[in-house]
Amino acid sequence: MNTTENIRLQDTSKGRQLKDKLILGLVILLSLITISPIVLIIGKLVAKGYRQISLEFLIKNTPDTYTAMTALANGERIPGGIANGIVGTLIMVVLASAIAIPVGIIVGIFLYENPGKRLANFTRSLSDVLQGVPSIVLGLISYLWVVKHVTNGYSALAGAVSLAIMMLPMIVRSTEETLKMIPNTLKEAALALGTPYHKVILRVLIPTGFSGMFTGILLGISRVLGETAPLMLTALGSSMINLDISKPTSAVPLLIWEFYNDPNMIDLIWSSSLMLMAIVLILNLISKQIAKKTK
Template structure:
């Protein structure tokens, strides 16, 4: 009895030919070529139409890039792949639309601020220099900003961390819901409202003088809900298995939070605190109401008016002369550098304190 073997269909001899399931694809370099071509055509259309704004040229090029990518992909690769190309090109265009203003802001600040940004500018105040004269610096404003932001952190960070720990680890019932509601409300409070609250209570009712401490209290009100919300979200991301394992070993809950939960979430918590500092470092309204203006160096935040970088920028720009404009841009550059350094320090601390897993 013979058994016949079946051979696959295809080429003679039973050998299968090349698969016809592989669809045609555009080359990998095609998006770059389309982008360059769209940019060139967009610039040409802008010049021919007499458009003065480079932003309009860029928008035309972006529309051309999306349209050409979709049409070519639909022609060569089919409708399904064309939809994927459309979504990808839209993501890239939105990314560039978000990055271009940021890059333009940084470039403009560096270009204008570098005119007077030097060691003299960082080490002198405006005590003996009029706003219309050249010279002077931001030394007094740097001291005021560092002290006011530091005092605000001393107030807001412990309260915010403990509030977030309560909401995640202990909070149940109506009290937790009420705290969450008021944290949400505080997140949207305008800075001028926080300044008016401290002004009416601390200065008008209690009779204290304008000072950096008063400004720090207003800044802490703005900072607190950001710390609470960011810390709360980071604590929720900690796996419950870690808590349960610690509790199963007989470790008290407070020690579990201190030794297991917080170290696991320290990276996100540090980032949230830095975001909160960035939120308050550029506030002008509370400082204008509570700290007032002082062109001289005042290292005591509890006695007398102080300066700060946001208020210094506002004051110099209000002077209405070129020397004031140059100092304002240089102070803005210093403020951006201050926030950047804080973020770099936060990333270093987050990596240093991040939990490590052994083999």
């Protein structure tokens, strides 16, 4: 009887081990399928784009069609670079961050402090809706608001406004969710010591939730770095470096679109895309490291 029971238990154990191995193999297979697209994309960009990457690529403006055509005819590397796009991207992202970060943090704090109020619920719903609005629609709104009535023309400011609107929902929700994770006893202790309410927010809540809030900000920046559609309606583009925010300016995504429409600039598409993906990847890695160290 004991022998029969032992054999049955052994069979059951072997069956469970077999199921565990099958499930583990399935998980590994699905994981490989999940990461394979990004591996293939990065591999393709590196294989196609490394030829143009150089110091000249980072510090010179984009070449014209004739220069690129001449270089291709002679079997040479296309001269010039994407300095105008890099500078334009930095200007618009910095402006967008200056607009979106303070507003997003303030709104997130308001939602955290007033969870049950009608205005807070309405604002939260609007934030969720705004996060799902297509970027081209936000570009159109910025065109009507800024291009038509503020700068009276395409400009870096208009592009920054469209990017700021895109960043807002992520900053708002990340701020609110981060503050929800902070124990209420921490705030109560600060208030019990006679600390003014605004100082509790500035000196206790924000520093304590800095990692989560900063991660949300970096993810928002990463999202807008690769946007093209809203910038086509607002920033338009420029072949030269432009530091005037009231004038048209270029961006790396806009340059990729322009290179795509010019058969002589095909090689620059891959290099520009590789640079853009590298910037986004670096920002995401930085956000993860900061969140890990300041958790």
